Amino acid sequence: MNFQFDHILLVVVALPASVALLLVAIGLAQGFTGLPQLPERVWKAAGLAVGFATFAISLFGIALPFDPETLGYQFVATLGGTLSHEPRLLLGVDGIGLCFLLSTAGLAPLAILSSRAETEESVRSWIFVVLMLESSLLGAITSLNLYGFLFFWAQSLLPILHWLGRWGGEGRARIATRVWATESVGLAGLLFVVFVLSEMSDAQLGQASLDLVRPISESGGTLLDLRIGLADQRMLFAILTVALVTRLPLVPLHFWLPQAHASSPTGLSILLATGFVQTAAIGLLRFALPLFPEAAFEARPFLATIGIAALAYASLVALVQKELKRLLAYTSVGYAGFAMFGIATMNDQGLTGAVVQLLTHGLATAGLFMLIGALAKRRGTTEVVAFGGLARPMPVCAAFFGLMVFSLMGFPLLGGFIGDLFVLLGSLDLSRELAIAALASMGIAASYLLWVQRRVFFGPVDEPANRGLIDLDRIERAMLLTVAIPILLIGVYPNPLLRRIEPAVLEILHQMGRASLPIDTPASASAGPSPGRLAPGEPG
Amino acid sequence: MNVVDWDEGLTASLIRWIALLPLLSALAHAAMIGILRTQLAPRVIWLFSIAAVAVSFVLSAASIFDLVGSEVAGPLVDRVGPWVGGGVGVRNFSADLSLRLDPLSAVCCVVVTSIALAIYLYVYGRIQNGALPADQVHRLFALLDLLVGSTLVLLLADNLLLFFFGWTGIGVATQLVSSFDIESKRASRAGATTFVLGRVGDLGLLAAILLLFDGLARAGAPTLSFQGVELSFRLLEGSQVEIPLFLGGGGFAVLELVGGGLAVAAMTKCAQVPVHFWLAGASRGPMSATALIHSATTVVAGSYVLLRCSFLLGHAPFSMSVLTGVGAVTVLVAGLAAATQLDLLRVIAYSTSAGLGFVLIGIGLGAYSTAAYLLLCHAFAKACWVLVLGIVHADRRGETDLRRMGGLARSMRWTHAMAALAGLAVIGVPPIGNFFAFEELTAAIVSTGRPALLAASLIGIAVLAFALARAHLLIFWGRRPLIEEPDARPGQDPAGLIQYSLTLLAIMAISVGMLSPSQFWGALFGIQQMDTIGAFLSQTLAGAPDPMLDGALRWQSIGVCVGCAFAGIGWAVFRFGRKGYRGEFEQPALGTATELLREALFVEQAIDRVLVRPLRGFSRLLLAGVVEARILDRVVVSGGAGVARRMVWSGLRRLQNGRVQSYAMLGVIALLLSVAWLGHLAGASAR
Secondary structure: OOOOEOOHHHHHHHHHHHHHHHHHHHHHHHHHHOOOOOOHHHHHHHHHHHHHHHHHHHHHHHHOOOOOOOOOOEEEEEEEOOOOOOOEEEEEEOHHHHHHHHHHHHHHHHHHHOOOHHHHOOHHHHHHHHHHHHHHHHHHHHEOEHHHHHHHHHHHHHHHHHHHHHHOOOOHHHHHHHHHHHHHHHHHHHHHHHHHHHHHHHHHHOOOOOEOOOOOOOOOOOHHHOOOOHHHHHHHHHHHHHHHHOOOOOOOOOOHHHHHHHOOOHHHHHHHHHHHHHHHHHHHHHHHHHHOHHHHHHOHHHHHHHHHHHHHHHHHHHHOOOEHHHHHHHHHHHHHHHHHHHHHHOOHHHHHHHHHHHHHHHHHHHHHHHHHHHHHHHHOOOEHHHOOOOOOOOHHHHHHHHHHHHHHOOOOOOHHHHHHHHHHHHHHHHOHHHHHHHHHHHHHHHHHHHHHHHHHHOOOOOOHHHOOOOOOOHHHHHHHHHHHHHHHHHHHOOHHHHHHHHHHHHHHHHHHHHHHOOOOOHHHHHHOOOHHHOOOOOOO | OOHHHHHHOHHHHHHHHHHHHHHHHHHHHHHHHHHHOOOOOHHHHHHHHHHHHHHHHHHHHHHHHHHHHOOOOOOEEEEEEEEEEEOOHHHOEEEEEEEEEOHHHHHHHHHHHHHHHHHHHHHHHHHHOOOOOHHHHHHHHHHHHHHHHHHHHHHHEOEHHHHHHHHHHHHHHHHHHHOOOOOOHHHHHHHHHHHHHHHHHHHHHHHHHHHHHHHHHHOOOOOOEHHHHHHHHHHHOOOEEEOOHHHOOOEEEHHHHHHHHHHHHHHHHOOOOOOOHHHHHHOOOOHHHHHHHHHOOHHHHHHHHHHHOHHHHOOOHHHHHHHHHHHHHHHHHHHHHHHHOOEHHHHHHHHHHHHHHHHHHHHHHOOHHHHHHHHHHHHHHHHHHHHHHHHHHHHOOOOOEHHHOOOOOOOOHHHHHHHHHHHHHHHOOOOOOOHHHHHHHHHHHHHHOOHHHHHHHHHHHHHHHHHHHHHHHHHHOOOOOOOOOOOOOOOOOOOOHHHHHHHHHHHHHHHHHHOOOOOHHHHHHOOOOOOOHHHHHOOOOOOOOOOOOOHHHHHHHHHHHHHHHHHHHHHHHHHHOOOOOOOOOOOHHHHHHHHHHHOHHHHHHHHHHHHHHHHHHHHHHHHHHHHHHHHHHHHHHHHHHHHHHHHHHHHHHHHHOOOHHHHHHHHHHHHHHHHHHHHHHHHHHOO
């Protein structure tokens, strides 16, 4: 394999965190020397500048030079241990990672901008949290090393816990604990898989490598060279999938998300709904499927059914929600199920669709959270009952809300449709019955989204407080445009996006394609079904 | 001259502008409303929109001459470029952005753009009268442009994906029109109903498209273009979709499922029983947009989806018979509903449903060119009729109750005459409007030999005639309104542009009737073959162009047809001609029956009771109440996390004071990092 060596990814991943840490260090130094603290606007300006710089670097340094024709990972960079068995970071992007990288880097500055009144009193902490979260999400999205993935995965949890626990509002202790409890399940599962795989690779390859690819300057095998027996594959795949879908989140492990969204400020919701969720998808696509292909293939009908059931279930629950953020969270839960359905097809169209779906759904949900944040800022509440007829005082807000909702529902010319279309196309290959069931579930999803749009924006203005509402200001409009433009571009002309995702998907399928080759285990077959117990002397 | 020449020629590359111009205009309006926040003069807005539609009209009219003049009956294809592509090998899904002009789409384009032109003129007349507030003008034209543009995309689409785009564009525009009055609760509910039922149709069409594509891909010929599908759909004959055992097992033919999806889509857009009720609510938007929805855009889309895929429907006999049955039931139910309404807008809506029921009967029988022709006649006549009633509606300041009208003929002579003309065209009184189409449809039904269907459609014609005549008489005849308004004033005839536009529509409605597909004139004058519109359309439609009946039988069928129409009119004149509305029936049984018919069998309420409310109740009580709140929240979380909560949170809480807390997080990060690292080293050292 030919890699283009470059350290630009390291810069992108490390920039937000290092600036955040630098600001903290300055703050500490000033604290010790008794000098006055840096003013808050310096923090805010620095945070925004770093956010925009990160996005600019990833756009001009990575997205534009990215070669869509190449299979495999590009911009591969390493940091840390020069020997491959030492823990280190190994970063790289393929088309899938590129999409998620760009969306997370683009949304992080918006998250800083959308800080609500309640974050105004603690701007420093807020900037710190967002920048740390951004770095860890970008790291998880680009990690080509299971160890690095675990590291960033764990790290991305902390800013969120911190935020929920400190400013989560009513019942924050309860909610933060709940998120922690769920996420710790995922963390434990990931840790377990990391232990087992490193032992396996130590046994089979002679070095405890957790790299997915190997830079050409180094010799030795990768995780993909491991030979894992079917029984082990089943166990590991199950554990890894459960660990990852706690974050996707797939029903029935979703209960933390509505509560977390309901009590997060807008900025955090934006990142929760996009990068945070997308790391789970990255984990599934990059590690779970290629490492345990036979087990994954076996699990296809099961995962697909759960995905559809999750969409239908979450849509039904959303139908009776009375609070906008919770309702939107159930949308995310439902469409996470739909994305799982796409992943479960395990063919090129289904996987492509799932990636596009996660991307556009994240963008649209982020836009909706911004709009709900704008409403909350004006009215101080997010209960559906408090609104009605807002299209009269806030036409621009209504138009953007309609655009985002239509994209979620999968209307043509908007990004959401492309994802839905490809997931359905892929699913037809798996099972036509399930595809028809998915269509029916999409119908339910449309009805509740429409209900909320109608309830909030149409009808008479009953509440006197709603009559004098001021429409979105210039900054809010600019923020929504930055989300709306990619949604429209993807919807109108999706080919550039599809051209970049498809090679990545094909590469994943190619890695999974090992499944079709006979596993040459004449020696190990007699030793037992578990390669983990193989003698250390096995050839690597 | 062949297709390739056309591909490269100038004419073909102009086709895209037919659809693009109105869409661009809609986009420009939307940008001006939403982003630039500019308020232009209504005249400028109007000029902008009508220029776009006028150019579209000129282009599509010119293209008809190209098609008629061309020797080869191939379509003109305008390929803009590759558009959506994904998948490898045999499942490769790729759709070009390409438009196709063939006789069917060309004729429909001319119809749509010409009706739109007339309606735009009418709207400007209303603006000149100061009837529209300036801030609504912009939104109205954005919606009208979107409706027209999406319809043109649908008509011209060369592949199923683009077709679907046009289809949903129409759906969105229809929803926005029906909730145009954003502050009215009723309008917003109507918009929601329109949307949800539209969504059902969308999903039906999407299912049909996906099943078709998947079937072709499995057969090794993945394609989305109409030409490709037409060439290779026979590969799907005999292939089946299994039904899961718990649903009874067995299988469905794929083509039957595809036909079923198309039928569902058509039924929702054409407002057929049992999904007819959305149209009544959707008619509460501005009258000009309503006229467009009822004539040339939304309902045309519903029938066009079947006409476009007519080659395929013959292989889905069950769906075809369902279409015929649904059409026949709708003709009767919706006709009777229109005949009993007290609300003007609901009369319009249900009469449209009934009129499209005839179109679906024709399609279900396989008489495609007849159905297409009926659709065209319906479009012109209905647009004219709705707009005339729109004048009355505006003159009465938005009053829709027929009981509060009456006696308007004296003060609104011109309007009365025009309404009579348009109404007679819709009813199909010879020799204008729908007559030739109804005659042709009757001939088609007679030639299939199904007496029940014949009876249903003849009764349907009579009922429709009665309904329209009744509405006309209640509005214009009689001495004075039943319920007298204190500040009643005489009506006023429109002048200027409104008159011109309606005259234009009336001329079109009458002249399109003369383009009989049935070789009516040929048979009269002893010419065997005539170049009729039916023959022209049937170049792209499946089946024979015109079913012919023998001389005597033909005259009999014409006689019965006309007789039914006059019977309906006569009965209406007998009942309402002198005295107008005379109150409800006093017998309870008749009163109940009227109520039942007026609400079109209470289908909407039934769906609400049987489907929507139980579903919401189920979600609220069981899913949200029990599963989410009890099982997941209490049992799983509280049980599992209770311990962790006490342990972890008590630790974390100590960090809650002061700035220390931000920095403490660093420590936690470092801790986790080292745990993971240690674990990794442990794995490494196990070597």
